Amino acid sequence: MTLDDITHAISDAMRQHDAVRLSTLRMLKAALMNREVAKGRALDAAESLQVVAALVKQRRDSIEQFAKGGRQDLVDKETAEIAVLESYLPPAADPAAIESAVDAAIAETGATSVKDMGRVMKATLARLADQSVDGKAVNEMVKKKLAGA
Secondary structure (H helix, E strand, O other): OOHHHHHHHHHHHHHOOOHHHHHHHHHHHHHHHHHHHHHOOOOOHHHHHHHHHHHHHHHHHHHHHHHHOOOHHHHHHHHHHHHHHHOOOOOEOOHHHHHHHHHHHHHHHOOOOHHHHHHHHHHHHHHOOOOEOOHHHHHHHHHHHHHHO
């Protein structure tokens, strides 16, 4: 995914009069450009995916807060934005793949307690780098496995 891809998608959204997609893609393009300026160079594919994943995480956090505040209109808006952003992420890892990656990471690091959580998380996320994963779900699974270990 490059800025050119996003620019073409913005043009398509304009032609289709898809306001939600258009505003989301503009926000994504701005975030990508800001990251490029901060880095002082063009982003590689992995860095671009990190930006998209960060935007999805922000939206999920916002949904949680808006739901607590009773703002269903904003929950719906953020949910629609997540749907657009997720189309630019790799497919989500299924729970079985996450569990096997956690088991392998625990074996690889020799983790025995919750104190080893950081090393196991790092190893697990490295194994799942080519897939989209929810860090919170991985964290909970690692915690559960290490507590039972």
